[in-house]
Amino acid sequence: MHRTARTASVAVAIAATFGISACGGSGGAEVAADEKQTLTVWAMGTEGEKLGEVAAAYKKVNPNVTVKVTPVGWDVAHQKLVSAAAAGNLPDVTQMGSTFMGEFAELGVLEPVDTKEFAKGDFFPAAWESNVVDGEVYGVPWYVDTRVLYYRTDLAQQAGITKAPTNWAELSALASAYQDKAETKWGISLQPYNLDAWQNWLPFFYSAGGELIKDGKPALDGEAAVKSLTEYASYFDKGLAKKSVQPGYDVIKDFGNGSVPMFMSGPWQTTNIAENQPQLKGKWAAAPMPAGTSSTSFAGGSSLVISKDSKHKAAAREFIKHLTDAKGQADWYQRTTDLPANQAAWNEGKLASDPNLKVFRSQMESAKAIPALAKWAEIGSKIDEAIESVTQGKASPEQAAKKMQSATAGLVE
Template structure:
């Protein structure tokens, strides 16, 4: 998830509620849980919704279009600060005092679904094939979906086009070798740092994991019962990532808040980030600066991959107005509504067909994110993921800043992950 005012990551506070069925309507088996049918013929009553950040501020007014179509339904949105959201949801599930619907950060899905608090997604109402595969995967826990992807984010390369041309290298590296050549070339052309990559610390796993996936590494086995960090592929990714720091191409320390101005000034040749940096660079660089920047998909190792984040919409097991809640979630998943929501908030749609019209279809920069989204992946949806992520952050910092042997780091991550467990 993006670590801005829109999305923050709180500490784990795993609840231990038993998983119980709703008992409404006809049962449809999905994976290991039971999803019940939804009746959308006669919707009425109030649907209570918790939403965070910008979404919490704008969803109430936006939902008026839904209530115009369903005049007997009221949408009541409560804006919740992201830094309080995790614990608020966990406490609500434990006390059985939940709203009907809530935004759920993608890395929280394993925890809240396994707690028994979320209603399995009804397949009679929601078509999984309409969403980006990586986005839908973020809703699945133990083979069952417990939410619907609302908006998505992924990471691409932001490259100083002029520096790349001056260095005689491509600003759109296709392979790891190309990325190395581009980074070193731009440094030779005058950049202080050829590329900026996060050298550990909070959230660095989001920058690193795409390299692991590109190398062919898997984080867990197919049934998500065992961690698989200590593999040649994962070590290969750590070794390659480390090379940018041992070769002096990427900074081991970058003062907070200097990335954008340093990139604008040509001190940094490239960096990896999400769509929010379009606005940040436009603000930092001024009119016309973005025309000097190339956005490119992340290069491939054995395969191409990036990180997918964003937020999902979940209906709670104890929702008082379940049918109307799911109908509202379905409405928010309509391609035209998703496109309208993007126009309102700049949230990138999770529904693929929403990218086929308007700015989402014509803007070349956004098209890069749409292309990258097709190969973007989510981390395992397990209750303990945030704890595992903290381990990766810590060991990655040792690799990048202290020169720790990548094999030693992979072994350390594996051992600590096994000690933490999956929480399932």
Template sequence: MRKTLVVLSVVMMLVSLNFGATKITVWGMGQGKSLEQLSKLFMEEYPEYEVDFQAIPWSNAYEKILTSIAGRQVPDVAQMGTTWMAPFGSMGAFEDLAPYIESSEVVKPENFFEGAWETGIVDGKQFGIPWHVDVRAMFYRTDLLAQVGYDHAPQTWDELYDAVKKLHENGSRYGIALYQPQDNYQTFFPFVWQNGGDILDSQGNVTVDQHEFVEALEYYTRFFTEGLTPISGSGNIFQDFASGDTPIYFSGPWMINMTRDQTPQIDGKWDVALMPEKKSRTSFMGGSDLVIFRDSKNKEGAWKFIEFASRPENQLLAYQITNELPAARQAWEDPLLQADPMIATFGEQLNDAKAPVNVPEFHEIAAAIDRMVQEVIYGRKTPEQAAQDLKKEIEKILK
């Protein structure tokens, strides 16, 4: 009897010590510093879980994810680039998060920016929760614009063209930088959205031959054909901005500190503004989502981790670590983000930002759009012809 009591006491002691915490595997892309730090904080709050965090370089992340899915050796939680949601989501790799969201107080659609929330939707199912967001805004030289009669950033399409032309006539080699070495669609497509156009309509029909798209293409390529922006890039964007060769360009929030660090000679002579308006001021929305894999071995713990990462205070902490913008609206109420007017402008732009169409074939479509823009820039096709040919190519891609 005494021996039995001793055995029971040992068992109870092991249980009370929570022997063998439940493991959660988390993959963070790039250096993953913010998710790594949050993993440590998560374990402090939830000692019943042990987080095995792994940083996965972006360069080989796609292939690693494919291999893990094929071998059914997936992590519980992973950071997923927004344009990767559709390829993996459409193959059934992710857990549908709708049931978890229904019972959550933290993860609700209204708690996030609309454009960010939509990045996690594939085929009508919510597979991802916004982790951080990426959005574009206008960088401009306040001093040079003042010289051509603008005491403010160009507010509309008409003002943007007028200002760029006047800047060029005033001595700037170009008035604006629009070219990107890769993913040029990220600069072009906001103009399509601002004009009410898109790639697909709500029924999935290709709409790039419609007036809204063609007009945006005409407007965008005009800067190139009139010599107001370099066709293949003009060198170092920081040097060109500082010299006045390209006094306006569009980019993300990471450029704020980089510009301050690399071009201190123009401090106080530049600022950040919202995108120019036609029918809207819509900008490009990127970033990453957090997902749970369908073959996860610990979905309950994985969801707790996502909820933890989605808290506004933890999104704010992630921003402090990496400068990646929070996806949670409430985080933007913090003085830390409001204290810098330039960062606050990006927060305002997030209210009118959109992600590209969420289909598995998007990368092929994006490449086709880049080729189409080049054909118009170099005069090989008219905007109308290029748009019609693009429609046929996208329809072929989607078959």
């Protein structure tokens, strides 16, 4: 789940300039799945680096299909996708970040998923729902992430606490105990502002019973928004969390030295801790999001989409099946440690036995999707502004919630 500063409105403007419409499609004969052909695929970040290995193995079993993978950096992914869509040059298959989905579905450049070939029940519900736009499914979930709580168990024991916090009161108590009894500098790391601060706040909002969109409109000024903003701001008001952080701040270093004993993040941090802070082995754990009225995080990750203009849709569907069935997902986890979107892939090996990974599975089972909205980038930035206003003491939670609602009202269609 990734975002750039370039907004959906820019994409729509470009699309209008180049004449992209919702009908899409270039016509012409499509190539059968088993005919000799080259399938073009764009993948981002680490996935782009690793997918070439899978493509080579795939060709050995499917000699007529050459899968040409182009790695794309996440920092330029949005711009490249917008430009390719505008020019009618999207690859046959593209990795699509969850916050991009609504935008590109609205542009009419994606082929709807054949739900007879890909079953909703195979995937985590929130991962599937993140690909649904106006009742149509446009992507097949590839890998997932969600946010959970990371905490130093050794320092918690020093503070007299021997179990993970299960609710907001226990979370606040642990943050205070870290400072008061284990003498840590901070109690927890939460993002006070900057791009994508909403990713730290959203689990509080969802756990308070919030819904981002209700009856087709933003629902950001209700009781759940006020309660979650109040709880979130309390950590800054009490001096338990830093009010100021630099862009690109690496919490893992401070987690390792003990100055920040607790933070909320995604599954990639398990690898970061193991590789960069090996001295912490056996001294930390992951736990589900502490509950407000529920323990609910949000679902992130990426899906795989097919270009509406592709002449290789049959081969594209077969390749996506290979990547998203239980066997392919288990293999992909071994290559990348990306968490499988296919639930059956979790039933064997480390995914079934590692206690920290089990936390992510249980959290995904109750996670909520981020609605696939064309203007999510703009909506997210408005939420970021509201979060900053409360963490910096410039607005009350009630004022910030009203600001979020009014600022996003015109961005949901």
